[in-house]
Amino acid sequence: MRTAAPPLPVPAPSPIGCPALDSLLLSRRDLDFLLHDWLDVTALTRRPRYADHDRDTFDAVLELSETIATRHFAPHNKKNDAEEPRFDGERVHLIPEVGEALEVYAEAGLVGASMAYELGGQQLPVVVANACRAWFQAANIATSSYPLLTVGNANLLLAHGSPEQVDTYVRPMVEGRYFGTMCLSEPQAGSSLADITTRAVPAADGTYRITGTKMWISGGDHELSENIVHLVLAKIPGGPAGVKGISLFIVPKFLVGPDGAPGERNDVVLAGLNHKMGYRGTTNTLLNFGEGRHTPGGEPGAVGYLVGEAHHGLAYMFHMMNEARIGVGQGATALGYTGYLHALDYARTRPQGRPLGAKDPAAPQVPIIEHADVRRMLLAQKSYVEGALALGLYCSRLLDEEATAERAEDRARAHLLLDVLTPIAKSWPSQWCLAANDLAIQVHGGYGYTREYDVEQFYRDNRLNAIHEGTHGIHGLDLLGRKVVMDGGAGLRLLLDTLAATCARAASAGGEAAELAALLDAAAARTARTTAALWSTGDPAVALANASVYLEAVGHVVLAWIWLEQYLALGSGADAFHEGKRQAARYFFRVELPRTGPQFDLLDSLDTTAAQCRPEWF
Numbered sequence: 110m111r112t113a114a115p116p117l118p119v120p121a122p123s124p125i126g127c128p129a130l131d132s133l134l135l136s137r138r139d140l141d142f143l144l145h146d147w148l149d150v151t152a153l154t155r156r157p158r159y160a161d162h163d164r165d166t167f168d169a170v171l172e173l174s175e176t177i178a179t180r181h182f183a184p185h186n187k188k189n190d191a192e193e194p195r196f197d198g199e200r201v202h203l204i205p206e207v208g209e210a211l212e213v214y215a216e217a218g219l220v221g222a223s224m225a226y227e228l229g230g231q232q233l234p235v236v237v238a239n240a241c242r243a244w245f246q247a248a249n250i251a252t253s254s255y256p257l258l259t260v261g262n263a264n265l266l267l268a269h270g271s272p273e274q275v276d277t278y279v280r281p282m283v284e285g286r287y288f289g290t291m292c293l294s295e296p297q298a299g300s301s302l303a304d305i306t307t308r309a310v311p312a313a314d315g316t317y318r319i320t321g322t323k324m325w326i327s328g329g330d331h332e333l334s335e336n337i338v339h340l341v342l343a344k345i346p347g348g349p350a351g352v353k354g355i356s357l358f359i360v361p362k363f364l365v366g367p368d369g370a371p372g373e374r375n376d377v378v379l380a381g382l383n384h385k386m387g388y389r390g391t392t393n394t395l396l397n398f399g400e401g402r403h404t405p406g407g408e409p410g411a412v413g414y415l416v417g418e419a420h421h422g423l424a425y426m427f428h429m430m431n432e433a434r435i436g437v438g439q440g441a442t443a444l445g446y447t448g449y450l451h452a453l454d455y456a457r458t459r460p461q462g463r464p465l466g467a468k469d470p471a472a473p474q475v476p477i478i479e480h481a482d483v484r485r486m487l488l489a490q491k492s493y494v495e496g497a498l499a500l501g502l503y504c505s506r507l508l509d510e511e512a513t514a515e516r517a518e519d520r521a522r523a524h525l526l527l528d529v530l531t532p533i534a535k536s537w538p539s540q541w542c543l544a545a546n547d548l549a550i551q552v553h554g555g556y557g558y559t560r561e562y563d564v565e566q567f568y569r570d571n572r573l574n575a576i577h578e579g580t581h582g583i584h585g586l587d588l589l590g591r592k593v594v595m596d597g598g599a600g601l602r603l604l605l606d607t608l609a610a611t612c613a614r615a616a617s618a619g620g621e622a623a624e625l626a627a628l629l630d631a632a633a634a635r636t637a638r639t640t641a642a643l644w645s646t647g648d649p650a651v652a653l654a655n656a657s658v659y660l661e662a663v664g665h666v667v668l669a670w671i672w673l674e675q676y677l678a679l680g681s682g683a684d685a686f687h688e689g690k691r692q693a694a695r696y697f698f699r700v701e702l703p704r705t706g707p708q709f710d711l712l713d714s715l716d717t718t719a720a721q722c723r724p725e726w727f
């Protein structure tokens with residue numbers, strides 16, 4: 110891994126005397142606070158897997174990520190949006206900067222940042238690797254999504270593929286030579302994967318021939334890499350109906366020959382690109398498998414290799430999806446975060462108007478940050494994006510715990526907590542960091558509504574996140590219908606116990622921490638009561654009628670907990686950073702947490718207004 114890079118230029122201080130922002134992408138100070146003062150990631154180096162690392166190596170890779178993101182990803186973010194990928198019927202054309210940036214990323218060893226040394230990885234803790242990734246997501250979400258998908262694909266194969274599949278596909282992915290995709294959705298089957306129709310027919314040589322159409326496939330075609338490894342969900346004829354009959358296949362764009370090099374063209378072709386509102390630099394594709402355009406081995410049909418056992422495909426895919434969902438939440442966070450910093454920078458430099466009560470029209474105008482309403486919008490953004498970043502890193506730390514904790518019960522605990530937090534870690538930032546982008550536009554006034562400024566693109570890019578990797582509605586159903594009731598409610602109990610432990614620490618700290626703890630304690634008790642009330646009739650149609658409202662209310666309770674955790678980690682620090690964090694925590698408890706009251710009231714009443722509204726009444 111390259112660890113040294115010349116320093117980045119230092120921005121000029123703002124006219125109101127605040128220190129200049131070091132970066133408009135993320136705050137390194139915040140990352141350091143979260144990783145070290147709160148999550149104590151250096152403690153992970155006591156574990157054998159991370160023994161080679163120390164604070165210095167973590168700092169170096171974070172700095173390297175910031176530098177590469179700033180120099181190679183951010184500069185083409187706008188161009189990637191304005192000149193979206195184009196399909197000429199044969200080939201996809203992207204702006205050259207995308208490939209150049211990804212080459213630098215791969216050369217720096219960042220694709221395999223959290224993977225094992227024997228695979229060519231850097232064996233960094235996931236929490237550190239994900240903090241590094243956030244720089245790229247903030248700089249250029251579209252370009253950064255290629256390695257994000259590739260890492261998820263590689264991790265799935267590491268968990269469920271054969272050693273030969275790992276050698277053939279994972280190693281080149283870690284080297285940055287192959288990229289990966291996930292092919293679940295079809296034109297007629299998005300949320301309901303039970304209804305996919307892609308077929309996989311066994312061939313005499315042990316491979317399968319895949320036929321069908323996959324829709325919305327990100328990174329589905331391009332010439333950025335030597336090969337594209339598609340992970341495809343398909344049904345083997347004669348298998349069980351529904352999700353139990355879904356299997357998972359590797360379908361490479363080019364079949365890999367015995368020499369390990371990509372060779373014969375497989376029968377998977379690009380039917381067209383989707384033209385999106387945002388995230389435009391990521392190719393998004395309609396792929397046809399087995400339409401006969403190519404005839405590998407002399408026959409039509411895309412050659413596919415079964416991963417693991419037949420009919421277990423969806424469970425394997427979920428392995429990738431849970432990780433991808435935390436990645437999506439972090440992508441939403443990074444977009445919200447960079448939008449917030451852009452708004453903050455603008456608010457400190459844009460002169461407009463005079464203080465309330467100022468009588469002298471000749472007095473100079475003040476920067477808009479002097480207006481309380483602008484500070485309200487900034488504080489809301491700060492509370493959303495810093496809270497979401499903390500939640501994403503907390504979940505990433507749980508991934509490390511799940512994989513490397515010494516005691517089996519600690520690994521099991523991390524797994525369960527992660528399971529219940531994942532719908533929130535995906536959905537909450539997708540909703541509230543989008544709200545942050547909305548406020549960032551508002552802070553910019555008319556300029557925010559123009560393409561000359563960056564914030565409108567962040568908003569458009571971020572709008573995707575409540576849709577892909579499971580829609581908002583589907584995550585509501587997952588949280589209330591599955592996660593909080595599984596194992597007799599063990600997941601919810603663990604979540605509430607975790608909140609209670611934080612409240613106990615805050616109560617014994619006394620003062621304001623204890624006051625915030627009392628509010629969180631009440632909200633946690635409300636969560637337990639409402640969950641029980643919702644399931645009291647035993648009728649899923651009643652319980653789940655407002656599952657999205659439940660997701661949003663519990664999401665806010667979880668974020669209040671994350672803010673209390675941060676508040677405690679601040680200790681007695683009293684500089685502007687610490688005071689700002691405390692104020693954001695106060696804001697969250699005073700303005701945001703109370704939003705859950707009416708939501709819990711609605712849920713407690715088992716309201717079915719929407720459920721009972723018949724389709725013809727609209």
Ligand SMILES: Cc1cc2nc3c(=O)[nH]c(=O)nc-3n(C[C@H](O)[C@H](O)[C@H](O)COP(=O)(O)OP(=O)(O)OC[C@H]3O[C@@H](n4cnc5c(N)ncnc54)[C@H](O)[C@@H]3O)c2cc1C
Nearest residue numbers: 291292293294298299300325326327577578579580582583
């Ligand atoms: C830019 C982009 C990139 C994507 N990348 C990929 C990718 O790489 N690989 C991949 O496989 N897929 C990808 N997707 C697909 C994405 O995961 C789906 O769009 C998503 O799962 C929703 O499916 P759908 O579009 O068919 O919507 P639908 O499933 O038709 O949903 C439409 C609406 O109905 C609601 N709804 C549907 N079913 C229910 C239900 N049972 N209960 C309550 N509400 C319901 C949904 O919440 C939603 O609001 C991508 C999509 C986009 C837009």
